[in-house]
Amino acid sequence: MTKSNFTRRGLMKTGAGAGAGLALPTIFTGAVWADAHSGFTNAPQGDSVTLGFNVPQSGPYADEGMDELRAFELAVEHLNGGGDGGMMQTFSSKTLEGNGIMGKKVNFVTGDTQTKSDAARASAKSMIEKDGAIMISGGSSSGVAVAVQSLCQEAGVIFMAGLTHSNDTTGKDKKANGFRHFFNAYMSAAALAPVLSKLYGDDRNAYHLTADYTWGWTQQASIQAATEALGWKTVNNVLTPLASTDFSSYIAPVLNSGADVLVLNHYGGNMVNSLTNAVQFGLREKQVNGKNFEIVVPLYSELMAKGAGQNIKGIVGSQNWDWKLGDEGTAAFVKSFGTKYGFPPSQAAHTCYAQTLLYADAVNRAGSFNPCAVGEALAGFEFDGLGNGPTLYRADDHQCFKDVLVVKGAENPEDEFHLVEIVEVTPVDQVTYAPDHEMFAGGELGACNPGA
Numbered sequence: 001m002t003k004s005n006f007t008r009r010g011l012m013k014t015g016a017g018a019g020a021g022l023a024l025p026t027i028f029t030g031a032v033w034a035d036a037h038s039g040f041t042n043a044p045q046g047d048s049v050t051l052g053f054n055v056p057q058s059g060p061y062a063d064e065g066m067d068e069l070r071a072f073e074l075a076v077e078h079l080n081g082g083g084d085g086g087m088m089q090t091f092s093s094k095t096l097e098g099n100g101i102m103g104k105k106v107n108f109v110t111g112d113t114q115t116k117s118d119a120a121r122a123s124a125k126s127m128i129e130k131d132g133a134i135m136i137s138g139g140s141s142s143g144v145a146v147a148v149q150s151l152c153q154e155a156g157v158i159f160m161a162g163l164t165h166s167n168d169t170t171g172k173d174k175k176a177n178g179f180r181h182f183f184n185a186y187m188s189a190a191a192l193a194p195v196l197s198k199l200y201g202d203d204r205n206a207y208h209l210t211a212d213y214t215w216g217w218t219q220q221a222s223i224q225a226a227t228e229a230l231g232w233k234t235v236n237n238v239l240t241p242l243a244s245t246d247f248s249s250y251i252a253p254v255l256n257s258g259a260d261v262l263v264l265n266h267y268g269g270n271m272v273n274s275l276t277n278a279v280q281f282g283l284r285e286k287q288v289n290g291k292n293f294e295i296v297v298p299l300y301s302e303l304m305a306k307g308a309g310q311n312i313k314g315i316v317g318s319q320n321w322d323w324k325l326g327d328e329g330t331a332a333f334v335k336s337f338g339t340k341y342g343f344p345p346s347q348a349a350h351t352c353y354a355q356t357l358l359y360a361d362a363v364n365r366a367g368s369f370n371p372c373a374v375g376e377a378l379a380g381f382e383f384d385g386l387g388n389g390p391t392l393y394r395a396d397d398h399q400c401f402k403d404v405l406v407v408k409g410a411e412n413p414e415d416e417f418h419l420v421e422i423v424e425v426t427p428v429d430q431v432t433y434a435p436d437h438e439m440f441a442g443g444e445l446g447a448c449n450p451g452a
Contacts, residue, residue, distance in 0.1 A: 040370045041156035041451030042134045048105040049369065051076070051356070052133030054124050054148060055162070059115030060242065060269035061140035063303045064348040068138055068162055069110060070341055071349035075356035078336070079106045086336035090329040090385035091357060095364035102363055113139060115242070115268075117147035124148045128155050134369055135160060137355050140268065140348060141242075142166030142215035149178040156451015158371045160355040163348040165267075165299055167218035170399035171440035176448040177371055179378055179398045181358065182351045183431070185219040186439055188298050188318040191404040191426035193226035195316065200261065200294055202231035207259035209250050209274060211266050212239040219265045222439065223298050235259040240266070240274075247274040251281050260288040263296045271297055272307035279311045303346045305409060305419035312409030312419055319405040321350045321387055322422055329387040344417050354386045358393075372448040390428075396435035397445060404431050 042050075053072040056065035078086045081098035088096045100106050109131040111123030120139065127133040136152050137160040139145045145164035152159035153175040161169060161180040165188070170180050206227060210216040216239070224234050235257050240250055251274070254262055262283060266274045278284070278295055286293040297304075297317040305312040323334045323344040333353060337345040345353070358378065366373035380395035388402040406424040413419045433440070 039450060040372070042128065042132045044104055044134065044369055046104075048107050049101055049134055050132050051106060051108045051359075052111065052124065052127035052131065052136045052138075053108055053352075054111045054113055054120055054127065054136055054138040054144075056115040056140050056144070057110075057112040059113075061115045061163075061267065062269075063307070064140040064163055064268060064301065064346065065113070065115075065138075067303060067346045067349040068140065068352040071337070071345060071353040072108065072110075072137070072356060074337060074340055075353045076106050076108050077340075079356070079360055083340070084332075084336055087329050087333050087353070087357060087386055090332050091361070092384040093361045093365065095361050096357065101360045102367070102369070106360070109133060111138075113141070113144045113148075115141050115144065117141075117143045120144040121147050121151050124151055125155075128152075128157055133157065134371075135359050137352060137359070138162040139164055141213070142169055142218075143213045143242075145169050145180075146173045146214060149173065149175050153177045153446070153449055156371060156449045158359060158374050160359050162352045162355065164215070165219065166215040167222065167439050168214050168443075170397045171218075172442035173214075174397050174443050174445050176375060176398075176446045179355075179358075179375075179393060181355050181393075181400045183318075183320045183402070183404055184399065185215070185222040185298070186433060186437070187404050187431040188219070189222035189226035190431040190433075191318050191406050191424075192223065192296075192298060192316070193230055195406045195424060196227060196296065197230045199316065201291075204232045204261050204291070204294075205235050205259045205289065206232055206261040206263050206296075207235045207254050207257050208237040208263045208265055209247065210237055210239050211270055212241055215267070216240075216265045218439065219298055220263075223263060223265070223296075225439075232261075240270070242270065244270065245273055247277045248281070250274070251277045251283070254278075254283065255281065255286075258288070260291045261294045261296060263298065265298060267299060268304065269307070271300060271304050275308050275311050275315070300407075300420075301347050302344070302417070302420050303348070306416055308409075313411050315409045316423070317407055319347050319407050319420070321347045322405055322407065322420065323350075324418070324422060325387065325405075327387060327389065329385045333387055350387055357386065358383075370450055372450050375448045394435070397440065401428050401432055403428050 113120035210220040362377040366377040391402040
């Protein structure tokens with residue numbers, strides 16, 4: 001396993017945000033959402049507690065979703081005392097002892113978001129209303145995450161976001177009941193831009209293809225701003241539907257655009273297909289403006305690299321985490337996951353596993369399942385041992401701040417699990433921004449809703 005040597009930087013805690021709550025479209029009745037005696041939604045009455053895991057089991061992000069589900073199942077196993085305990089052993093907080101959450105056995109229910117916001121809301125609503133889920137997690141689409149986070153805010157349950165990378169999740173659409181461990185588009189751009197400048201120079205003309213929803217928009221805006229600040233020019237930005245499978249008609253115009261870099265703001269199956277089409281059109285063999293033509297994928301994963309095959313070689317991007325990191329938390333998680341499933345976990349699996357442990361620990365530290373008590377325990381929480389080094393759950397916006405990985409496709413991978421190489425571990429201070437940064441403006445965290 002490759003070890004990465006780097007210096008950890010200090011994390012500065014900022015003050016808690018405040019603001020008025022926003023009205024939401026779906027209406028819930030008090031009888032459904034709150035127990036008159038407990039004062040909060042789905043308060044556990046017996047010796048068990050139910051969590052809801054809402055993942056894309058179909059649609060363009062299904063591969064990520066299935067790995068998330070594996071991680072959720074492993075986290076529940078560890079919380080209930082099964083297996084080797086995984087990152088419970090390395091987590092800096094020591095409240096998790098394998099006896100469930102606050103002594104209650106953890107049960108879980110699952111749903112299929114279909115990588116669609118409406119389907120995800122319906123699935124989450126059913127898990128809360130019919131199954132008594134007290135916390136919802138999951139997702140691989142930021143559109144799904146934003147929709148489900150709003151629903152959880154209104155329902156009075158905690159939303160521990162899974163894989164969601166849009167700035168908006170903890171920006172204009174942030175909610176007091178929502179928390180994100182995964183990094184965001186701004187952080188990817190802040191980590192990537194200096195590396196791109198070093199590799200490809202400052203005199204570049206970039207053509208963007210962008211998934212037409214909240215993640216794509218904020219990813220494109222972030223990478224454009226960061227690269228233009230170094231001297232790059234943006235030739236064009238073309239939006240592509242999330243349901244697209246053939247990107248040939250979008251790739252063809254790039255050939256005569258004068259661009260010498262193609263930025264694919266695509267994820268999951270979209271990225272696999274668009275990168276494949278770009279290679280088929282011969283872009284990687286072209287020279288434009290006296291320079292070798294380059295392709296950049298700002299966010300990708302080991303799962304996507306596997307789908308892209310040979311085409312991923314040399315492609316630069318960013319990740320939230322990689323199983324080849326050398327810290328003890330990563331090693332513990334990789335061992336547990338590999339023992340159970342026979343292969344290493346993805347970054348999607350890692351963030352969902354971490355979120356489940358973080359929720360359980362917050363309940364234990366708060367001494368209550370009340371979402372407002374749990375939220376208070378998470379806001380401003382500083383921790384270590386979950387695979388990313390020292391991390392802060394910032395109180396202002398419920399965004400985690402930690403180091404970011406810059407990666408590229410390996411030129412000569414030893415096997416299908418080593419398709420991605422870590423180029424650089426970008427320290428947290430390089431990707432940290434003010435809570436009122438313009439890319440995150442427009443929304444208020446609001447007040448916690450316990451559902452009563």
